[in-house]
Amino acid sequence: MASYVGLDVSLAETSVCVLGDKGEVRFEGKARSRPEDLVECIRRCAGDAERVGLETGQTAGVLVRALKEAGLPVVCLETRHAHKALSARANKTDRNDARGLAELMRVGWYREAWVRGASAQAVRSLLLGRRLLMQTKRTLENTLRGAVKRFGLMITKTAGRTFKHRAAAMMDRDPAYAAFAAPLLAVLGTVLAQIASYERQLRAIARGDGTVRRLMTVPGIGYLTALAFTSTLEDPARFKRSEDVGAYLGLTPRVHQSGEIDRSGRITRTGDGMTRSYLFEAASVVLTRITRPSALRSWGLRLQERSGLKKAKVAVARKLAVMMHAIWSDGTEFEWRAAA
Structure with missing residues (x-):
């Protein structure tokens, strides 16, 4: 007889529930959350497991x-x-959750989530590490910039000099500011060096990946956006239609329909937020910085005239996601064709 296993995973221990095909409880207990312990527990208590x-x-x-x-x-x-x-x-309770998961396995009422492979997870870890350090960099720079004003100083823009060097130059003018800023500037220097280290690793991965290089032919798409996209989707065959990628990344509007009411709201923002933010940045580049004519840019500018820049960015980001999936699936590159 088949059995169905539910695992409610915590950091140290996992609650395990095994149900029979008629819903009877065959086992309830706990196991350590190490893979080898869970494998041993399942084989011992549910050797005929149909689903875990x-x-x-x-x-x-x-x-x-x-x-x-x-x-x-x-x-x-x-x-x-x-x-x-x-x-x-x-x-x-953990016990009730494990039993509920086992029941979902038994009746088949569940939605399966995609689990990234080890290589995609490694790329994503590098992207997340860089993103965290970029946030730290902005926090440090904003803190130093605000402190300069409190000390009655001013950091002006100087051609060819980074913010770090401009802020360091202010230390000679005020010892009190120097005492405050020196430790933060030291941390900022370390953060910048490690960001550069992450970027070197990510560029090397991008150079060795033909799919990423093809995606980078799309206007506005750099190596970070392409790597975030491929490590999030991982397998283009998961989606029957390229249009489904927009919804997967939370770039489609919410729909509320009941009786005579039928309205669309803001985008759902489901899925991976990092990839979505990179696509928004790419859309902004397409609309505001790239001047080379293309059907994509022309379409986005027309939409911007009708609906405003914010909505146009969302639409172009969604179009970019669809386009990138199509290029990934059929092995082509972006074609620079101006709108007729």
């Missing part, structure tokens, strides 16, 4: 890959969908 389910989370990728390598039929569940089912229970 767990929600997406920080450790989900490692666990799913390990369970698959062990030959177990593991399914990673989309958290938002699973949460709606689990929240119907009166009491939220």
Whole structure:
């Protein structure tokens, strides 16, 4: 007889529930959240497992890959969908969540989430590391810029000099400012060096990836956007239509329809926020900085005249996502053709 396993994963321990094909509880207990311990527990308590389910989370990728390598039929569940089912229970406990996940496996009412492979996860880790340091860089620069004004100084723009060098030059004018700024400038220098290190690694990956190089032929798309896009989608065959990518990345409007009411709202912003933000930046470049004529730019500018820059950026970002998926799927490059 088949059995169905639910795993409610925590950092140290995982609640395990095994149900039979008629919903009877065959096992409830806990195991350590290490892959080898979970594999041993499932094989011991559910050797005939039909499906093993767990929600997406920080450790989900490692666990799913390990369970698959062990030959177990593991399914990673989309958290938002699973949460709606689990929240119907009166009491939220790890034990109840594990049982609820096992029940979802038994009845088949679940939505499977995509789990990135190890190589895509490695690229994404580099992108996230760089993004974190860029946020730190902005915080440090804004702090130094604000402090200069409080000390009665002014950092002016000088051709060929970075903000770090301009801020350092101010230290000679005020010892109090120097005492405040010197440690922050030292940290800023380290942050800039590590950002450059991340970017060297990411550029090397982009140079060695033919798909990324082809995506970079699209206007506004640099190596960071292309790498974020490919590491998020990972496999273009996941989407039957290129148009579905826009919705996956949260670039389509919410729809509220009930009776005679039918309206569209703001974009859903579901999916990967980093990739979406890179696409917004690329759309802004297409509309405001690139002057070479193309059908994409002409379409975006017409939309900007009708609806404004903000909505035009969203539409162009969605169009870029669709276009990049099509190029990835058919092995072509962007064609610079001006609108007729």
